[in-house]
Amino acid sequence: MRLTILLMDGFTALDIVGGYEVLANVPGTETEFAAQAQGLVWADSRRLALHAWRSFAELSSTDILYVPGGPGVAAALNDNEMIETIRRLHETSTWTVGICNGVELLGRAGLLDGKQVTTNWGCRDRVRAYGAAVNSQRFHRDGKLVTGAGVSASIDAGLFLVQLLRGPELAATLQLGIEYYPAPPLPYRSPEEAPAQSQALIRHNEQNGPRRIKALRPPV
Amino acid sequence: MRLTILLMDGFTALDIVGGYEVLANVPGTETEFAAQAQGLVWADSRRLALHAWRSFAELSSTDILYVPGGPGVAAALNDNEMIETIRRLHETSTWTVGICNGVELLGRAGLLDGKQVTTNWGCRDRVRAYGAAVNSQRFHRDGKLVTGAGVSASIDAGLFLVQLLRGPELAATLQLGIEYYPAPPLPYRSPEEAPAQSQALIRHNEQNGPRRIKALRPPV
Numbered sequence: 001m002r003l004t005i006l007l008m009d010g011f012t013a014l015d016i017v018g019g020y021e022v023l024a025n026v027p028g029t030e031t032e033f034a035a036q037a038q039g040l041v042w043a044d045s046r047r048l049a050l051h052a053w054r055s056f057a058e059l060s061s062t063d064i065l066y067v068p069g070g071p072g073v074a075a076a077l078n079d080n081e082m083i084e085t086i087r088r089l090h091e092t093s094t095w096t097v098g099i100c101n102g103v104e105l106l107g108r109a110g111l112l113d114g115k116q117v118t119t120n121w122g123c124r125d126r127v128r129a130y131g132a133a134v135n136s137q138r139f140h141r142d143g144k145l146v147t148g149a150g151v152s153a154s155i156d157a158g159l160f161l162v163q164l165l166r167g168p169e170l171a172a173t174l175q176l177g178i179e180y181y182p183a184p185p186l187p188y189r190s191p192e193e194a195p196a197q198s199q200a201l202i203r204h205n206e207q208n209g210p211r212r213i214k215a216l217r218p219p220v
Numbered sequence: 221m222r223l224t225i226l227l228m229d230g231f232t233a234l235d236i237v238g239g240y241e242v243l244a245n246v247p248g249t250e251t252e253f254a255a256q257a258q259g260l261v262w263a264d265s266r267r268l269a270l271h272a273w274r275s276f277a278e279l280s281s282t283d284i285l286y287v288p289g290g291p292g293v294a295a296a297l298n299d300n301e302m303i304e305t306i307r308r309l310h311e312t313s314t315w316t317v318g319i320c321n322g323v324e325l326l327g328r329a330g331l332l333d334g335k336q337v338t339t340n341w342g343c344r345d346r347v348r349a350y351g352a353a354v355n356s357q358r359f360h361r362d363g364k365l366v367t368g369a370g371v372s373a374s375i376d377a378g379l380f381l382v383q384l385l386r387g388p389e390l391a392a393t394l395q396l397g398i399e400y401y402p403a404p405p406l407p408y409r410s411p412e413e414a415p416a417q418s419q420a421l422i423r424h425n426e427q428n429g430p431r432r433i434k435a436l437r438p439p440v
Contacts, residue, residue: 017237031267045244047251051269138403150399160405173418179370182402183358185380198393
């Protein structure tokens with residue numbers, strides 16, 4: 001089973017690693033990291049870089065297509081090769097996963113019309129504009145589409161997909177493998193419960209994300 | 221504020237990225253990834269690689285020393301340069317963070333004698349052997365040591381440290397930024413509640429981890 005994780009400049013690392021950490025541990029999975037060109041791809045922090053060891057041109061098919069989000073999505077929406085790669089691989093995939101605002105990329109590729117999905121708390125309206133019904137679940141399945149809410153929801157969405165792929169026994173084992181028995185130190189249990197000031201700050205940061213990452217240079 | 225994340229061959233990616241995703245977003249943080257040599261460092265899957273853009277020799281001091289775990293810890297315990305780097309940077313740090321079996325590395329560096337810590341569910345006895353009292357909390361503080369349980373506990377430990385650094389308002393904001401309102405799809409709420417078969421499998425995998433990663437070659 002092939003798991004293909006697409007990287008774009010300015011991704012959010014936990015969007016990727018939460019799902020990767022469970023899906024890559026499903027026995028028999030071959031995981032690949034792909035980007036427009038082989039080499040380093042820098043996260044939104046400009047301090048963390050993942051290595052893409054496949055280029056989009058090398059990809060012909062996959063079993064699980066995995067599209068993460070981050071401030072880099074704004075530019076990726078206008079990147080024809082990225083959008084065409086998503087469309088092309090989705091035609092071959094058994095499952096297509098979108099996390100956070102990576103779900104917008106699925107929309108731009110024309111995969112969301114009439115579908116029900118979840119996405120990052122801050123971009124529900126933008127996803128609706130692609131013809132999708134958007135809910136506020138942590139993860140959601142519609143046909144072969146599995147979508148996750150923001151960033152850390154990649155873990156929950158990943159475990160949910162493991163359950164769909166191989167049943168609850170393996171999902172329980174992988175949940176133990178990553179010791180996912182969360183105990184967030186803050187008491188808020190949904191974006192809507194977070195302090196109003198936090199909501200305003202995160203909305204501001206997300207609006208300014210694309211400009212912010214342009215201004216930050218990677219250290220090498 | 222400098223955050224220094226140490227990488228060793230065979231790290232577990234979520235041990236790093238969970239904590240990184242909150243700590244690197246504390247305003248004013250300069251995050252650096254360091255390893256014995258600059259360049260790619262491969263995770264336990266041999267498919268994901270992070271880029272270390274500092275070598276241990278370049279590091280002279282830090283504010284937050286961050287030591288992750290993974291199957292690579294077994295070899296790192298016998299790596300004098302890694303252990304000496306931990307000892308040397310801990311002397312300068314305001315906070316030292318150990319996640320998962322990365323806590324063993326703190327023990328080998330002589331930092332745990334008489335301390336209370338948490339660690340990966342599977343290596344509590346090995347950590348006790350360094351003179352520490354080990355509890356089963358998700359995160360724990362003793363003086364300037366902040367330790368986390370396995371893998372995904374890096375998120376909770378990271379948010380806990382943000383709270384210590386800057387108070388609950390910023391921690392709430394960063395918790396919203398990563399939408400950390402977990403809803404694990406499986407019902408088990410502690411390692412001890414996981415099915416016995418899962419516990420046996422994970423114990424087996426963790427014992428065989430160092431051998432398994434030796435047998436897997438990175439794709440490049």
